[in-house]
Amino acid sequence: MKKRWSTSDEWIAGARAAVDAAALDESADASAEQRITDWLARLRNLHGVPFTTLIPDVRMLPQESIRVFRIDENWIDCLIDGAYSIGRSTTGNGDLAREAAMFGRIRIPLRNRAATARPRRIFGAEHARANAEGSQTRSGFLLRSGVVSGWPSMEVRAFDASGRELEPVRLDRPAQDVLFGVFNGELAKLSFSEPAETLHFGFEPSANDAFRKRLKWITPQPGHPAGSMMDAPAVAVPMRDSARRVIDANALAQAIHQSLVNTGGMAPGAQYSGAELALELVQGVQQVDFPIEGAPR
Amino acid sequence: MPPLERKRSEIGRSIRSDDGEITFYEHFRAPLLSGNYDVTVRQAVSSDDNKNAFDETFEHRVTFAVQGVRFSLAPEAVQSQFPPPDAQGEFSNVLSHMVFHPRTLPWQRTVGSSSGEQATPWLALLTFDVDDPIPIVRPGTLADLLPGGLPPGMISYPNLALEYGESPTDPVLFIDVPATLFTAIAPSERDLRWLAHARVISLETVARKSDRDDLATPTEFSVVVSNRLPKPGNRTASFLVSLESMAPYLPGSGVPLPPGTHAIRLAVLAFWEFGVVPLQETFREYLIELDRVPGTPQIPYQPADESRVAHVENALAMGYTAFDHFTRQGASTVSWYRGPLLPFANPIDVEVPISSSDALTHYDPATAMFDMSLGVAWQLGQLLALADKDFAALLYEWKRTQTREAVLAFERAFLGRQFGVELNAQTRLHLQLMTGAIRPVLSAFTKGNR
Numbered sequence: 001m002k003k004r005w006s007t008s009d010e011w012i013a014g015a016r017a018a019v020d021a022a023a024l025d026e027s028a029d030a031s032a033e034q035r036i037t038d039w040l041a042r043l044r045n046l047h048g049v050p051f052t053t054l055i056p057d058v059r060m061l062p063q064e065s066i067r068v069f070r071i072d073e074n075w076i077d078c079l080i081d082g083a084y085s086i087g088r089s090t091t092g093n094g095d096l097a098r099e100a101a102m103f104g105r106i107r108i109p110l111r112n113r114a115a116t117a118r119p120r121r122i123f124g125a126e127h128a129r130a131n132a133e134g135s136q137t138r139s140g141f142l143l144r145s146g147v148v149s150g151w152p153s154m155e156v157r158a159f160d161a162s163g164r165e166l167e168p169v170r171l172d173r174p175a176q177d178v179l180f181g182v183f184n185g186e187l188a189k190l191s192f193s194e195p196a197e198t199l200h201f202g203f204e205p206s207a208n209d210a211f212r213k214r215l216k217w218i219t220p221q222p223g224h225p226a227g228s229m230m231d232a233p234a235v236a237v238p239m240r241d242s243a244r245r246v247i248d249a250n251a252l253a254q255a256i257h258q259s260l261v262n263t264g265g266m267a268p269g270a271q272y273s274g275a276e277l278a279l280e281l282v283q284g285v286q287q288v289d290f291p292i293e294g295a296p297r
Numbered sequence: 298m299p300p301l302e303r304k305r306s307e308i309g310r311s312i313r314s315d316d317g318e319i320t321f322y323e324h325f326r327a328p329l330l331s332g333n334y335d336v337t338v339r340q341a342v343s344s345d346d347n348k349n350a351f352d353e354t355f356e357h358r359v360t361f362a363v364q365g366v367r368f369s370l371a372p373e374a375v376q377s378q379f380p381p382p383d384a385q386g387e388f389s390n391v392l393s394h395m396v397f398h399p400r401t402l403p404w405q406r407t408v409g410s411s412s413g414e415q416a417t418p419w420l421a422l423l424t425f426d427v428d429d430p431i432p433i434v435r436p437g438t439l440a441d442l443l444p445g446g447l448p449p450g451m452i453s454y455p456n457l458a459l460e461y462g463e464s465p466t467d468p469v470l471f472i473d474v475p476a477t478l479f480t481a482i483a484p485s486e487r488d489l490r491w492l493a494h495a496r497v498i499s500l501e502t503v504a505r506k507s508d509r510d511d512l513a514t515p516t517e518f519s520v521v522v523s524n525r526l527p528k529p530g531n532r533t534a535s536f537l538v539s540l541e542s543m544a545p546y547l548p549g550s551g552v553p554l555p556p557g558t559h560a561i562r563l564a565v566l567a568f569w570e571f572g573v574v575p576l577q578e579t580f581r582e583y584l585i586e587l588d589r590v591p592g593t594p595q596i597p598y599q600p601a602d603e604s605r606v607a608h609v610e611n612a613l614a615m616g617y618t619a620f621d622h623f624t625r626q627g628a629s630t631v632s633w634y635r636g637p638l639l640p641f642a643n644p645i646d647v648e649v650p651i652s653s654s655d656a657l658t659h660y661d662p663a664t665a666m667f668d669m670s671l672g673v674a675w676q677l678g679q680l681l682a683l684a685d686k687d688f689a690a691l692l693y694e695w696k697r698t699q700t701r702e703a704v705l706a707f708e709r710a711f712l713g714r715q716f717g718v719e720l721n722a723q724t725r726l727h728l729q730l731m732t733g734a735i736r737p738v739l740s741a742f743t744k745g746n747r
Contacts, residue, residue, distance in 0.1 A: 007711075007715070010711075011708075011711060014707055014711060015704050015707050017707075018703045018704060019700050019703050019704060021703070032691055032694070032695045032698075033695065035691060036691060036692055036695060039685070039688050046637070048681050049677065049681075053636055053673070053677060054637065054638055055594060055636065055638070056618040056620070056634055056635075056636060057596050057618045059596045059597065060595060060596055060616075060618075061594060062588060064583075064586065064587055064588055065587055065588035065589070066587045066588070066589060066592075067591075067593055067594045068592055068593060069593055069594055069638035069640060070638075070639045070640075070641065070642050070643070071637055071638070071639070072635075072636075072637045072639045074643060074645055074646065074647040074671060075635075075636070075637035075670060075671060075674045076637055076674075077645070078649070078651070078657060078671045078674040078675040078678070079637075079674040079675065079677060080649075080678060081650050081651055081675060082654070082674065082675035082676060082677060082679040082680075082681075082682070083678035083679060083682035084678075084692070085650065085675075085678075085679055085682075086679070086682050086683070086689050086692045086693055086696075087692060087697070088652075088696075090652040090653060096650055099650040100649070100650055102696065102699055103649070103650065118504075118508070119504065121513075122500060122503060123504070136645075137642065140638075142594065142638070143587075145583055145584075145587060146583055147584060150384055150580075150583070151377075151580055152507070153376065153377060153506045153507070154507075155502065155505035155506055156505055156506075156507070157505055168504065168505075171506070171508060172507050172508040173507050179507055181507075186642075192584055194580050195377065195506065196319045196496075196498050196502050197319065197376065197396055197496050197518045197520075198376070198377045198379055198394075198396050200379045200392065200393075200394055201391065201392040201394065201522055202390055202391040202392070203390050203391075203526075211390060211526070240481075241482070244482060244525065245525055245526040245527070245528060246481065246482050246525045247392075247524055247525070247526065248488070249484060249487075249492055250485065250488050250491060252491075273323040274323045274324070274491050274492075274493065274494040275321040275322055275494055276321075277491055277494075278321045278496075278520075279321055281392075283391070286579065286580045286581040288580075288581055288585065290589075292592070
């Protein structure tokens, strides 16, 4: 039989097609793929991108202003592709088909990973919020104000048009007075509130330069959860030295305890300590909501 | 040291607000108070055996010191202060406070209480205003707090003993408070117990706060509150001072100050000032007064003269900025640039992968200007990847491995087809070829010769 081993052309064409398809069921090195996805996910959340690239002109974000935006996914796709272009050959037809195929494998995991990196870090890998899906559209806000430097741990919540809460993909301070937040979805309402752990103690002024305090329920009753305001008369704040405005903390604690027991705010035998006094004395938390209107062009 | 277990007796009472957002605790006591410790282990061994009777005691002693916060506080330990430093606002009816991360901080040392009450905090927040006057914070050393370094008529911490690791030259900040003022404004021992507590917030609340440089945001805090309301119209300062072992000098202790005392020297761990004026710099006021027009990141259009150029106005409204552009060919022009933060929603229409950033340069023939936004993005991504050598090497290796694996798989299939053998990836190629292809051919030869 006269069969010549002249299949070299066939071999070359076939090898090239195989490379272009990059059709592998299982990657030989899954951990490398995971690390590459993690690094690109950080880039997708704009970590490492200089702030002047995001806001090129200071007039876009003046002092004491708030701006909301949509993320341009075209820009993000180009950013990711630039990072992914390491090792890409561009002569002739180049590797473009191969690159497209290999990137296609990590495109969706990359989007999901970028959306869940932050909740994964806070709640752990098993939590429901750490295993959610990434949304196609992302939006966010920039806040430049003295309130960011004065209340650094203030709380931000974002909601979409249907009232569902959006997951923050990124929430940090590129500068002392700038707060940068990106959310997984389309923003319809932003809510800022004072940090819960810095609730302060305060009183209401009453006549003659004195102060008083309205009481809150300690032992919950039906219709009155713990911490809600009572209808009872306010307690006058005993002062140790009125001229110097020094309050008598011990007497105040006893007076509030007595009044709570008398008005039924807490049971007579229940334990009363600094924790209960703290609940009575804290002022409410301030919260400001910003609804976002206007259809995108 | 055993892990801190939350036994009821150690943490005191707790109460949750209605939505479970925050829980107040009476105190979190540290398992070991700060100080020097001495552990002696003795073992007595004896034997009654007549021949080898012995009765010996072996002893081993270990000394260790638990160093907590004593005269200085790291800035990272402070979560927040209220009113915020240098703020101006209606603070005349609120008490200033400080929030710390170590949840046991106010209970790590003792005030030297005579009643044996354990959970009295040793930190107090003293508030002064301009009329008092505000004491000056002086930098000094620990020697200034010891009896040898105090000027006549001044007292400081009684029985101050240096702990392990402390020396008289350690820096310390202190203030000198006149004795009458101290007696008027310092909290009494019973007051102190009401002026400190601990708070715990939920993880959901932590998720709503801004991240601090990848540090984990803590959920447990301790709080120390002042006992004095600020005076309106004045500059006010709050000082976090240590009252370690000072129970006899506190007001209401029944023990008079030593005769001839006219001032008390206290170590200051933190201090800040704020103004009490009818200006509204509260949280709510800040946010309500924010500039909201335009609501999206755009440069407001202000033409130099009367004429409004439509395409410039449109470009600015779409979030573009203009920059000077020096091209590679040496020309100098002005081009548009826009970041990823858009004032409107944009459909995804870019096709990746791209061969170079020049492919992403958009040109508008009507205005003869380039739009470099996507090209800048692509190049920025490339530079960021190159700057991280580990990532660049990893990606390059991964791509090469993928290509090599694809070619190998193809080769296996190709050879298998040629030899009519099914080749798999597990065993080595030549072994499979031997058993599957060559051996049958050879055996056909040898069989034929028999």
